[in-house]
Amino acid sequence: xxxxxxxxxxxxxxxxxxxxxxxxxxxxxxxxxxxxxxxxxxxxxxxxxxxxxxxxxxxxxxxxxxxxxxxxxxxxxxxxxxxxxxxxxxxxxxxxxxxxxxxxxxxxxxxxxxxxxxxxxxxxxxxxxxxxxxxxxxxxxxxxxxxxxxxxxxxxxxxxxxxxxxxxxxxxxxxxxxxxxxxxxxxxxxxxxxxxxxxxxxxxxxxxxxxxxxxxxxxxxxxxxxxxxxxxxxxxxxxxxxxxxxxx
Amino acid sequence: xxxxxxxxxxxxxxxxxxxxxxxxxxxxxxxxxxxxxxxxxxxxxxxxxxxxxxxxxxxxxxxxxxxxxxxxxxxxxxxxxxxxxxxxxxxxxxxxxxxxxxxxxxxxxxxxxxxxxxxxxxxxxxxxxxxxxxxxxxxxxxxxxxxxxxxxxxxxxxxxxxxxxxxxxxxxxxxxxxxxxxxxxxxxxxxxxxxxxxxxxxxxxxxxxxxxxxxxxxxxxxxxxxxxxxxxxxxxxxxxxxxxxxxx
DNA sequence: GGGTCTCCTTGACCCAGATCAAACCGACAC
DNA sequence: GTGTCGGTTTGATCTGGGTCAAGGAGACCC
Numbered sequence: 119x120x121x122x123x124x125x126x127x128x129x130x131x132x133x134x135x136x137x138x139x140x141x142x143x144x145x146x147x148x149x150x151x152x153x154x155x156x157x158x159x160x161x162x163x164x165x166x167x168x169x170x171x172x173x174x175x176x177x178x179x180x181x182x183x184x185x186x187x188x189x190x191x192x193x194x195x196x197x198x199x200x201x202x203x204x205x206x207x208x209x210x211x212x213x214x215x216x217x218x219x220x221x222x223x224x225x226x227x228x229x230x231x232x233x234x235x236x237x238x239x240x241x242x243x244x245x246x247x248x249x250x251x252x253x254x255x256x257x258x259x260x261x262x263x264x265x266x267x268x269x270x271x272x273x274x275x276x277x278x279x280x281x282x283x284x285x286x287x288x289x290x291x292x293x294x295x296x297x298x299x300x301x302x303x304x305x306x307x308x309x310x311x312x313x314x315x316x317x318x319x320x321x322x323x324x325x326x327x328x329x330x331x332x333x334x335x336x337x338x339x340x341x342x343x344x345x346x347x348x349x350x351x352x353x354x355x356x357x358x359x360x361x362x363x364x365x366x
Numbered sequence: 367x368x369x370x371x372x373x374x375x376x377x378x379x380x381x382x383x384x385x386x387x388x389x390x391x392x393x394x395x396x397x398x399x400x401x402x403x404x405x406x407x408x409x410x411x412x413x414x415x416x417x418x419x420x421x422x423x424x425x426x427x428x429x430x431x432x433x434x435x436x437x438x439x440x441x442x443x444x445x446x447x448x449x450x451x452x453x454x455x456x457x458x459x460x461x462x463x464x465x466x467x468x469x470x471x472x473x474x475x476x477x478x479x480x481x482x483x484x485x486x487x488x489x490x491x492x493x494x495x496x497x498x499x500x501x502x503x504x505x506x507x508x509x510x511x512x513x514x515x516x517x518x519x520x521x522x523x524x525x526x527x528x529x530x531x532x533x534x535x536x537x538x539x540x541x542x543x544x545x546x547x548x549x550x551x552x553x554x555x556x557x558x559x560x561x562x563x564x565x566x567x568x569x570x571x572x573x574x575x576x577x578x579x580x581x582x583x584x585x586x587x588x589x590x591x592x593x594x595x596x597x598x599x600x601x602x603x604x605x606x607x608x609x610x611x612x613x614x
Numbered sequence: 615g616g617g618t619c620t621c622c623t624t625g626a627c628c629c630a631g632a633t634c635a636a637a638c639c640g641a642c643a644c
Numbered sequence: 645g646t647g648t649c650g651g652t653t654t655g656a657t658c659t660g661g662g663t664c665a666a667g668g669a670g671a672c673c674c
Contacts, residue, residue: 190515192605198518200511211504218508245493252500255507256459260466262510263448267438269517270446270565274661309622317518322661324623340670341622357440522631557652570631572653588640589652616674623668632660638653644646 156236160229162186168209168221168229175217177231178210184227185306188219189314199315200262204288208254212238225306269317272357277316278326279356282336286346301346309341330355404484408477410434416457416469416477423465425479426458432475433554436467437562447563448510452536456502460486473554517565520605525564526574527603530584534594549594557589578603 159182162168168186169175181203188201200219203209209221209229241247268280282305289303305312309327313320330336335355337345346352407430410416416434417423429451436449448467451457457469457477489495516528530553537551553560557575561568578584583603585593594600 188511190511192515192519194605196519198515200514213501213504219511241497242493245490245496248493248496248500249489252496252503253461255500255503256461259503259507259510262507262514263436263438263467266448266510266513266517267440267446269514271440271444308620319662320621321623321663325661328623357442556650567632568652569633569654573631576653617672618674619670619672621668621670623666625666626664628661628663629659630662631658633658634656636653636655639651641649641651643648 152236152240153232156233156240158231158233160231162223162227162229164223164225164227166223166227168223168227169217171217171220173217174215175210176215176234178208178212178234178237179229179231180209181205181207182228182230184223184225186221186223186227186229187307187311187315188221190219197314198317199311201258202284202315208251208258210234212241212251224308224311274316274318274322274326275329275355276357277318278312278323278330279335279352280358281312281316282330282344282346283349283352283356283358286344286349286352301349303344303346305342305344400484400488401480404481404488406479406481408479410471410475410477412471412473412475414471414475416471416475417465419465419468421465422463423458424463424482426456426460426482426485427477427479428457429453429455430476430478432471432473434469434471434475434477435555435559435563436469438467445562446565447559449506450532450563456499456506458482460489460499472556472559522564522566522570522574523577523603524605525566526560526571526578527583527600528606529560529564530578530592530594531597531600531604531606534592534597534600549597551592551594553590553592 157179160168162184171190183205186203186209187199188203189197189199191197203221211218212234241251268277272280285305286301286303307315309323310320312318313323316323327336327338331338334347335351337347339345405427408416410432419438431453434451434457435447436451437445437447439445451469459466460482489499516525520528533553534549534551555563557571558568560566561571564571575584575586579586582595583599585595587593
């Protein structure tokens with residue numbers, strides 16, 4: 119599971135708290151030094167685009183804070199979000215120059231970047247980086263496939279519940295433990311972004327959010343701040359088996 | 367792009383024509399010897415299940431011939447196919463014991479398996495195997511994300527056309543070149559399997575196949591044998607940009 | 615205060631695709 | 645030939661979610 123790994127690396131590696139999850143699990147002094155030499159930080163404001171699909175991308179990196187999304191757009195304007203990047207997630211693709219998707223900051227965002235060329239060289243000389251990246255990519259692949267089930271077979275209500283469950287779980291793991299099964303978090307996205315993720319319209323998202331609120335599955339303060347009184351209830355609504363299926 | 371790689375390895379590596387695409391791009395004698403020692407073949411008939419989700423899986427491998435599918439099932443029986451495995455595709459996940467999805471042979475199927483433990487050890491001592499596997503996994507991730515767009519935003523007709531385009535492209539690359547822009551291939555799946563892949567019902571699949579036939583986008587002989595008189599027309603119907611977007 | 619953004623909610627209506635049901639079409643067995 | 649069985653097609657009807665349209669609710673500025 120991802121987050122135990124994250125916690126592990128956060129403790130183990132002083133030089134790279136959350137930032138180099140991809141590489142710090144077993145990093146030694148030499149590698150760290152190389153990494154320090156090729157890294158830099160970039161900040162974005164909510165709404166800014168990090169890269170457009172097709173643009174040259176001369177770095178890889180990981181999200182330090184904030185949330186970014188990967189989206190694909192058809193010529194006629196239909197868009198589908200294909201990835202949600204939360205802190206510690208990896209950005210970019212070694213071995214390819216152009217970005218495959220639009221990467222957009224949905225909140226204020228900080229990325230820790232590594233210049234791509236030297237990073238790729240480091241990958242070649244340091245086997246466990248590729249191994250680590252492989253594990254992360256396999257996790258992402260599992261998440262993408264999980265999402266295919268959501269997109270292909272779930273109802274609007276189940277889709278919303280699934281999204282809330284994912285965000286709640288990640289947020290809870292990163293920030294606060296659940297006091298008594300109750301979960302509190304902020305949605306890092308607009309209704310429109312939710313609809314792009316779920317393959318719905320923004321109106322349907324809004325209606326289903328209202329319905330989940332009416333039925334007591336969630337408590338809404340404003341439009342973003344959410345309390346989940348009973349997480350297992352939320353998972354039921356998502357149509358997931360007991361643990362939510364998003365372990366990996 | 368996958369297939370050039372495949373062609374490359376098919377030529378370069380006598381000991382593993384199509385079979386070890388994952389590892390043969392730069393294999394040397396020692397590695398090949400190890401691989402020979404831990405490999406074996408398994409055959410399945412159309413309809414047989416290779417593994418059930420959750421079952422222990424003590425091998426990884428690649429498809430030699432035939433077609434297999436990865437599917438997820440919800441408790442109430444709704445199913446979504448999350449992957450289509452064609453010859454040369456990798457099966458299984460290093461570093462995990464249980465299968466994450468049902469793997470089912472949809473045609474007669476031969477898999478070249480490597481016992482997992484020794485394969486994982488080989489991965490640790492042979493950096494380029496992990497690197498190669500990483501590239502393959504990144505390709506699969508791109509394919510999965512492409513499919514998220516199909517599932518989330520495309521109409522039934524576009525979905526069908528997208529599926530046909532994928533199968534046609536892979537089949538054409540593996541077998542026969544297009545003589546004059548015309549493409550001939552056999553669908554390796556039932557209407558029901560198509561519906562599971564596309565997030566539709568089997569009836570809708572059938573109707574849209576009939577519609578594409580009526581409109582001259584495809585020519586059907588029987589239910590499986592398909593001729594595509596104009597591939598670019600098919601891509602248009604799929605709503606893809608000119609090259610179909612499934613390059614990677 | 616009022617004006618004007620952006621984001622969100624709610625209502626009324628419509629349609630693509632689901633559902634239910636019947637029939638069709640080889641292939642294979644007897 | 646007849647039976648039957650899996651896969652497929654086609655028709656009739658229903659419905660979840662899309663579309664169009666009208667307000668609401670903050671946030672920010674003047």
